[in-house]
Amino acid sequence: MPRIIRSFVHDVRATMIGDEISLPHEESHHLSKVLRLEPEASMEVLNGMGDRFQVQCLEVNSKSIRIRIDSIERCPLVLPLIRVAVSLIKGKKWDDLIRPLTELGAHRITPLITDRTEVRYDPLKFKSKMLKWNRNAMEACKQSGNPWLPKLDEPISFSNFLSENQEKERRFLASLSSTVSCFTGEDQANDHLALLIGPEGGWSGKEEALAEKMGVEGFSLGSNVLRVETAAVSALTVAKASFLP
Numbered sequence: 001m002p003r004i005i006r007s008f009v010h011d012v013r014a015t016m017i018g019d020e021i022s023l024p025h026e027e028s029h030h031l032s033k034v035l036r037l038e039p040e041a042s043m044e045v046l047n048g049m050g051d052r053f054q055v056q057c058l059e060v061n062s063k064s065i066r067i068r069i070d071s072i073e074r075c076p077l078v079l080p081l082i083r084v085a086v087s088l089i090k091g092k093k094w095d096d097l098i099r100p101l102t103e104l105g106a107h108r109i110t111p112l113i114t115d116r117t118e119v120r121y122d123p124l125k126f127k128s129k130m131l132k133w134n135r136n137a138m139e140a141c142k143q144s145g146n147p148w149l150p151k152l153d154e155p156i157s158f159s160n161f162l163s164e165n166q167e168k169e170r171r172f173l174a175s176l177s178s179t180v181s182c183f184t185g186e187d188q189a190n191d192h193l194a195l196l197i198g199p200e201g202g203w204s205g206k207e208e209a210l211a212e213k214m215g216v217e218g219f220s221l222g223s224n225v226l227r228v229e230t231a232a233v234s235a236l237t238v239a240k241a242s243f244l245p
Contacts, residue, residue, distance in 0.1 A: 048149030
């Protein structure tokens, strides 16, 4: 299979077949200098909102690439939408986690502040981190062909997360103490699911009791203690296999 060259452009939305647009500088520089794109080459453009554009390059230079839209595919969201809420982990580990979760099709990614989270949350510092997370997600969309960019949330406390989402989502808590082997396929009418992944030290007893009180369902990925990033990716993979048609 030939390699598919993809670009990501946020503001490509109200377009029609035959329209000509210019790609932004950063994308144009990467495509022309790194991927050596040439005029008349075909490629794919994603906008993160479910649209996939097949385009042809008309002009190529490092500052701007002009393209013509040859076809448009509107990709519907696949239900249920799966949100992954993960205890915040340090630095590059969290940055790297965004990519596989995006490739696997997470609808929303939420960092959790838990009793045993080791990262200190500074709202001012996290503004720049959010920009990096979004770039990582866009790169993952380009790599995988996922037409939907996940919503990336600012960190939220575990208790606030449970309170705010009590009636919106069917929620599952990953826990070694759970007697449920992975997910049950019952009650699949929910359009929104949330997978809660705790820190390396596990949930505190207080958090597990609160989750049970709030109607969160427990599940287990086995008896081995997993790294946070391994648990998050594994849980999403198994959930998609269990709940998606």
